[in-house]
Amino acid sequence: MDNVGIVVDDLPATIAFFRELGLELEGQAVAEGEWAGRVTGLPDQRVEIAMMRTPDGHSRLELSRFLTPPVVADHRNAPVNALGYLRVMFTVEDLDETVARLGERGAQLVGEVVRYEDVYRLCYIRGPGGLLVGLAEELG
Numbered sequence: 418m419d420n421v422g423i424v425v426d427d428l429p430a431t432i433a434f435f436r437e438l439g440l441e442l443e444g445q446a447v448a449e450g451e452w453a454g455r456v457t458g459l460p461d462q463r464v465e466i467a468m469m470r471t472p473d474g475h476s477r478l479e480l481s482r483f484l485t486p487p488v489v490a491d492h493r494n495a496p497v498n499a500l501g502y503l504r505v506m507f508t509v510e511d512l513d514e515t516v517a518r519l520g521e522r523g524a525q526l527v528g529e530v531v532r533y534e535d536v537y538r539l540c541y542i543r544g545p546g547g548l549l550v551g552l553a554e555e556l557g
Contacts, residue, residue: 420468420477421505423548428482430545432467434522435478438507438515438550440469443477447484459486471507478505493547504541506551512538515552519544532556 425431432442445467454460463484470477497503509515512530519542520526527541527549538554 418476420479421502422479422481423505424481424483424488425548426482426488426546428465428467428480430522431480431548432469434519434524434544434548435469435480437519437522438509439472440478441472443468443470448481461485493549497541504549504551506553508553508555510554512540512552512554516540516542524550 423431436442445465447463448466449463453462453464465482465484467480468477469480492499492501495501495503516524516526516530522545524542524544527543530538530540532538535556537556539551541549541551544550
């Protein structure tokens with residue numbers, strides 16, 4: 418997998434949020450022009466893009482903020498059993514500390530931190546603009 422794309426409404430806040438999770442900003446650009454419309458099927462698009470690399474260097478998130486055309490749907494408040502992409506999950510070393518640190522950036526716990534057998538402690542949080550992000554701390 419090369420990357421996962423997420424459409425956001427506040428690119429600077431989302432970049433800062435994922436930096437707090439340890440991702441590195443790899444670069445930013447504006448995608449527009451005839452080629453971009455041919456790829457996405459959205460002619461005349463203009464999109465601000467930020468590419469972020471995970472700490473292990475193996476994965477990336479592509480954050481996109483559409484300038485044109487306007488966003489047409491919003492799935493951020495869909496329940497976890499809705500069809501389509503739901504969330505991205507990150508492994509963290511200290512779940513409680515990470516939740517507290519992200520809370521200082523406005524993140525909110527969705528349910529509660531739970532333990533899955535003797536393998537993980539898990540939770541979902543809502544980040545900038547309501548993005549759903551999963552966090553997992555490996556146990557043992």
